[in-house]
Amino acid sequence: xxxxxxxxxxxxxxxxxxxxxxxxxxxxxxxxxxxxxxxxxxxxxxxxxxxxxxxxxxxxxxxxxxxxxxxxxxxxxxxxxxxxxxxxxxxxxxxxxxxxxxxxxxxxxxxxxxxxxxxxxxxxxxxxxxxxxxxxxxxxxxxxxxxxxxxxxxxxxxxxxxxxxxxxxxxxxxxxxxxxxxxxxxxxxxxxxxxxxxxxxxxxxxxxxxxxxxxxxxxxxxxxxxxxxxxxxxxxxxxxxxxxxxxxxxxxxxxxxxxxxxxxxxxxxxxxxxxxxxxxxxxxxxxxxxxxxxxxxxxxxxxxxxxx
Amino acid sequence: xxxxxxxxxxxxxxxxxxxxxxxxxxxxxxxxxxxxxxxxxxxxxxxxxxxxxxxxxxxxxxxxxxxxxxxxxxxxxxxxxxxxxxxxxxxxxxxxxxxxxxxxxxxxxxxxxxxxxxxxxxxxxxxxxxxxxxxxxxx
Numbered sequence: 001x002x003x004x005x006x007x008x009x010x011x012x013x014x015x016x017x018x019x020x021x022x023x024x025x026x027x028x029x030x031x032x033x034x035x036x037x038x039x040x041x042x043x044x045x046x047x048x049x050x051x052x053x054x055x056x057x058x059x060x061x062x063x064x065x066x067x068x069x070x071x072x073x074x075x076x077x078x079x080x081x082x083x084x085x086x087x088x089x090x091x092x093x094x095x096x097x098x099x100x101x102x103x104x105x106x107x108x109x110x111x112x113x114x115x116x117x118x119x120x121x122x123x124x125x126x127x128x129x130x131x132x133x134x135x136x137x138x139x140x141x142x143x144x145x146x147x148x149x150x151x152x153x154x155x156x157x158x159x160x161x162x163x164x165x166x167x168x169x170x171x172x173x174x175x176x177x178x179x180x181x182x183x184x185x186x187x188x189x190x191x192x193x194x195x196x197x198x199x200x201x202x203x204x205x206x207x208x209x210x211x212x213x214x215x216x217x218x219x220x221x222x223x224x225x226x227x228x229x230x231x232x233x234x235x236x237x238x239x240x241x242x243x244x245x246x247x248x249x250x251x252x253x254x255x256x257x258x259x260x261x262x263x264x265x266x267x268x269x270x271x272x273x274x275x276x277x278x279x280x281x282x283x284x285x286x287x288x289x290x291x292x293x294x295x296x297x298x299x300x301x302x303x304x305x306x307x308x
Numbered sequence: 309x310x311x312x313x314x315x316x317x318x319x320x321x322x323x324x325x326x327x328x329x330x331x332x333x334x335x336x337x338x339x340x341x342x343x344x345x346x347x348x349x350x351x352x353x354x355x356x357x358x359x360x361x362x363x364x365x366x367x368x369x370x371x372x373x374x375x376x377x378x379x380x381x382x383x384x385x386x387x388x389x390x391x392x393x394x395x396x397x398x399x400x401x402x403x404x405x406x407x408x409x410x411x412x413x414x415x416x417x418x419x420x421x422x423x424x425x426x427x428x429x430x431x432x433x434x435x436x437x438x439x440x441x442x443x444x445x446x447x
Contacts, residue, residue: 020436054440058385058404060333096436170386183391209350209386213441216433217420221354221382247436254432 013141014079014090015043016072018052018097020246025094027290028246031275032093032138034288038154038279039146044083046075046090052097053104055213062107063114069104070118073133074125081127089134091141093275095245098137099171102178105135137172138275139188139244140180148195156283158197161305164277165201165238166190167229169248170209189242189274196281205232210251222251223258230259230269239301240270242277249273253295270298280307322369324409332405338395339363345389345399355379359389359399366402371409380406381419381445404444411447420445 013036021029036043049072057065076090092098108115109131119128142151166189173179173186181188184207190200211218211225230252233241243249253271260266272294279288280302291298302308329336339360346358357365357379365374374380380403389399411417420441422430430438 018436019439020434024434051439053443054436055385055443057443058398058401059331059408061331094436096440170384170388174387174391176391207388209384209388211351212384212386213437213444214351214382214384216422216437216441217425218354219429221351224353225350246434247440250434250437 011041012083012086013041013043014076014083014086015045016049016052016090016092016097016101017045018092018094018246019054021094024293025246025249025273027293028093028249028273028275030288030290031273031279031284034284035275035278035282038282038284039142039151041146043091044079044086046072046079049075052092052100054096054100056100056103063117066104066107066114067118067121069101070108070115070129071122071125072101073105073129074122074127076133077127077129087134088132089136091136091138093138093244093273095137095169095171095243096247098135099178102135102137103175105131105133106177137180137244139172139192142192143180143188148191151192151278152195152197155196155281157281157307159193159277159281159305159307160197162198162302162307163201163237163239164193164198165203165206165233165236165241166193166274167206167233167241167243167248167252169207169243169245170212172244173207189244192274193242193277196277198277198281201233201236201238203232203236203238205229210248212247212251215247215251215255219255219258220262222255223262226252226255227259227263227266230256230271231263231266234267234269238269239305240272240298242272242274244274256296268296270294270296270301272298322371324369324371325366328366328402328405328409331408332398332401334397334402334405336363336367336397336402338397339367340395342394344392344394348388348392350386350388351382351384355382359383359403362406363397363399363402366406374406375410380410385444407444416447418446 053068080086080088173183176183193200211222215222343360346360357377383403385400
């Protein structure tokens with residue numbers, strides 16, 4: 001039974017929330033922690049975690065940009081050393097944090113000289129990093145450590161009839177070194193949605209980028225991306241779209257007002273984090289769901305499916 | 309009007325081409341212009357020069373024309389092009405190198421004026437958006 005560390009003791013898992021889960025995306029944070037508690041996994045937020053770097057630097061002279069993400073690996077080692085039953089691994093539910101942390105980790109695992117330089121730069125740290133921490137995305141953890149079959153047993157409120165379009169965006173599966181499922185056509189989120197009793201909906205734009213940080217000063221460009229992505233989910237008669245990235249969530253949810261101005265035929269559709277659907281299916285209350293933080297209110301579609 | 313473009317080894321071996329190859333770690337001359345990068349690019353509709361043409365211009369050492377395009381600032385490193393290039397060129401890395409070349413020109417040449425946004429626009433943006441934009445668009 002993989003859910004238990006040993007006799008009736010919940011498993012402990014180090015958790016890296018990231019900046020936006022502690023700001024606008026509180027709903028992603030509380031739904032992650034609450035649904036993991038229902039799965040008997042005790043998530044413990046890393047002490048003194050710092051910015052993941054948000055984006056992976058792509059130039060060849062990039063050691064400085066790896067310092068911030070690698071510092072977090074040291075925090076994991078520190079927490080592991082003082083916590084009984086904790087492995088040398090940690091979980092994040094944010095796709096962007098996952099991508100940046102995972103890529104930095106792979107990079108230093110493959111380049112001993114870069115790791116040595118980073119350890120020299122971090123000379124005040126008592127722990128030296130040796131490339132021995134594993135970075136896990138929550139979806140990966142749920143599939144491989146919990147198991148979707150076990151997860152399905154915890155569902156108290158099956159999301160019957162709910163049509164869910166699973167949007168992956170760019171960061172979960174690209175580049176292929178970080179992909180934990182098929183990089184061109186992943187199905188891990190659909191399998192989770194199925195375990196929750198809902199119906200996954202295939203749509204053409206599930207791997208298409210939302211325009212990411214161009215949202216800062218080019219909302220018109222994002223409006224076009226949102227119109228196409230949400231439009232393709234709408235064509236397949238989805239009730240809502242689920243995401244794993246707070247930046248995708250902002251663009252696909254908040255920028256729907258701009259999409260509507262661009263295309264008067266645009267249909268508003270709620271955008272939720274996959275963890276919110278888990279929390280809903282596990283019977284968590286509003287404090288764990290925080291639907292009040294969604295720009296497009298999901299309650300009407302949930303009500304129509306008898307899930308409010 | 310004379311539209312003949314004379315391609316010589318002097319162009320292909322220009323110091324600009326070598327610099328972009330060095331910063332990006334990519335072999336620009338491997339590109340044979342199949343266009344798959346542009347075909348799959350989600351931002352192509354908003355670019356004045358398409359990704360395959362950016363590579364061509366970099367091969368030809370067209371420094372000034374290339375660094376003046378809006379397109380080099382439009383890429384969001386979604387890596388769709390990288391995953392599909394039959395020659396294994398990492399196009400997103402090349403575009404990031406072009407930004408580095410534009411930003412490292414000796415004067416401040418940021419492509420994001422965050423203080424010019426309205427306070428209202430700034431207040432709704434999540435930190436994940438502003439931090440990543442500043443990391444990729446400013447020096």
